[in-house]
Amino acid sequence: MSNSDAVMPNDLSAFWMPFTANRQFKKSPRMFVAAKDMHYTTADGRQVLDGTAGLWCVNAGHARPKIVEAIAKQAAELDYAPAFQMGHPKAFELANRLVDIAPKGLDHVLFTNSGSESVETALKVALAYHRVKGDGARSRLIGRERGYHGVNFGGISVGGIVTNRKMFGTLLTGVDHMPHTHIIGKNAFTRGEPQHGVELADELERIVTLHDASTIAAVIVEPVAGSTGVLIPPVGYLKRLREITKKHGILLIFDEVITGYGRLGTPFAADYFGVTPDIMVTAKGLSNGVIPMGAVLVSAEIHDAFMGGPEHVIEFFHGYTYSGNPVASAAALATLETYKDEGLLTRGAELAPYFEEALHSLKGLPHVIDIRNIGLVGAIELEPIAGQPTKRAFSAFLQAYEQGLLIRTTGDIIALSPPLIVEKSHIDQMVGTLSNILKTLE
Numbered sequence: 495m496s497n498s499d500a501v502m503p504n505d506l507s508a509f510w511m512p513f514t515a516n517r518q519f520k521k522s523p524r525m526f527v528a529a530k531d532m533h534y535t536t537a538d539g540r541q542v543l544d545g546t547a548g549l550w551c552v553n554a555g556h557a558r559p560k561i562v563e564a565i566a567k568q569a570a571e572l573d574y575a576p577a578f579q580m581g582h583p584k585a586f587e588l589a590n591r592l593v594d595i596a597p598k599g600l601d602h603v604l605f606t607n608s609g610s611e612s613v614e615t616a617l618k619v620a621l622a623y624h625r626v627k628g629d630g631a632r633s634r635l636i637g638r639e640r641g642y643h644g645v646n647f648g649g650i651s652v653g654g655i656v657t658n659r660k661m662f663g664t665l666l667t668g669v670d671h672m673p674h675t676h677i678i679g680k681n682a683f684t685r686g687e688p689q690h691g692v693e694l695a696d697e698l699e700r701i702v703t704l705h706d707a708s709t710i711a712a713v714i715v716e717p718v719a720g721s722t723g724v725l726i727p728p729v730g731y732l733k734r735l736r737e738i739t740k741k742h743g744i745l746l747i748f749d750e751v752i753t754g755y756g757r758l759g760t761p762f763a764a765d766y767f768g769v770t771p772d773i774m775v776t777a778k779g780l781s782n783g784v785i786p787m788g789a790v791l792v793s794a795e796i797h798d799a800f801m802g803g804p805e806h807v808i809e810f811f812h813g814y815t816y817s818g819n820p821v822a823s824a825a826a827l828a829t830l831e832t833y834k835d836e837g838l839l840t841r842g843a844e845l846a847p848y849f850e851e852a853l854h855s856l857k858g859l860p861h862v863i864d865i866r867n868i869g870l871v872g873a874i875e876l877e878p879i880a881g882q883p884t885k886r887a888f889s890a891f892l893q894a895y896e897q898g899l900l901i902r903t904t905g906d907i908i909a910l911s912p913p914l915i916v917e918k919s920h921i922d923q924m925v926g927t928l929s930n931i932l933k934t935l936e
């Protein structure tokens with residue numbers, strides 16, 4: 495018998511699943527086999543309401559016709575074109591459409607295949623920018639505690655997640671971190687931006703004093719930290735970071751992988767907070783999660799700094815085989831069209847008050863120590879079970895799935911970020927299901 499004959503088609507062991515409790519999953523698998531609009535269909539034929547837009551990426555909802563058609567058409571017409579020294583029209587068109595919807599001043603686009611790659615690309619642009627300007631001593635990168643910037647070495651170095659530090663060695667050198675802004679003791683149950691904590695931005699001044707501005711290339715933050723539990727910046731915090739970075743000639747990078755493409759009720763978080771970074775990192779909602787794609791937007795000043803030197807020489811020594819892939823570009827263009835047709839990049843603003851009210855109705859239920867929200871993203875933080883962190887929220891996740899609702903949990907925090915086509919009735923269902931679960935959760 496050959497090796498392949500021995501593999502049963504339903505054997506789950508070969509696939510080592512990402513960010514998953516593999517043994518638990520394989521004992522009791524949770525399989526989706528189809529999806530449409532706001533719902534998944536499970537292998538056993540149940541409908542599950544998507545409370546998380548997949549992994550914060552399916553902003554237009556599932557299996558949207560324009561996107562499906564565009565992908566099929568493009569795959570038949572031009573499946574692949576080399577990304578280096580060759581081009582195809584859709585990548586250029588997409589870059590233009592992105593610049594059209596991006597905050598003013600972000601005029602050039604580099605394409606990637608994921609949020610993690612977008613982060614690495616942004617950090618490399620920042621380092622190289624200072625070099626081409628003759629300021630190569632600026633090599634230090636500043637991130638933030640509880641920051642999540644994907645899984646590659648640059649991203650986990652500027653990120654502030656303890657497991658990455660424990661498991662993967664010393665990471666990049668020359669990195670420092672600002673404190674996170676989650677001060678639950680003062681800001682619990684805040685609706686929207688918390689009042690307390692703007693002074694945490696001044697920690698950047700302390701870091702500048704320690705290292706000297708002349709050694710610092712860039713600061714990277716998520717405007718709203720998503721994956722570590724929906725940490726919303728205090729009023730005025732991002733503006734102050736912008737002032738400090740500008741004053742010291744340090745580039746400001748916003749990682750908008752989650753906040754981009756309408757999540758906060760504005761096209762980007764930069765629009766919501768009225769703060770424009772020098773570099774904006776995006777992915778996820780760019781192509782509605784259907785085909786992997788990311789985009790990094792940079793200012794003209796950064797782009798133009800690279801455009802000296804002989805014309806036959808590659809200006810920026812970086813790129814991916816699939817940067818601006820034709821099928822991904824077609825998917826992203828159709829995604830942006832769908833957003834435009836249905837006003838999805840701002841729809842979150844209309845629904846945010848209803849979402850906020852519904853979410854905060856869970857205050858007072860057992861174990862709930864905080865509820866927070868902004869745009870169409872919200873979090874319910876639970877008191878951890880003593881000595882067993884993450885278990886309580888994971889148990890809520892499993893129960894929600896059984897009761898027909900997909901939520902996301904991180905630590906003991908439940909996060910909700912529905913597709914932007916969500917209706918009030920869906921919000922009622924999400925909150926109703928969570929309310930039932932929280933009442934009996936151990």
Ligand SMILES: Cc1ncc(COP(=O)(O)O)c(C=O)c1O
Nearest residue numbers: 608609610642643644749751752
């Ligand atoms: C802020 C942020 N940056 C980067 C990433 C990494 O994106 P990807 O998983 O597409 O590599 C994520 C993913 O959740 C994210 O939330």
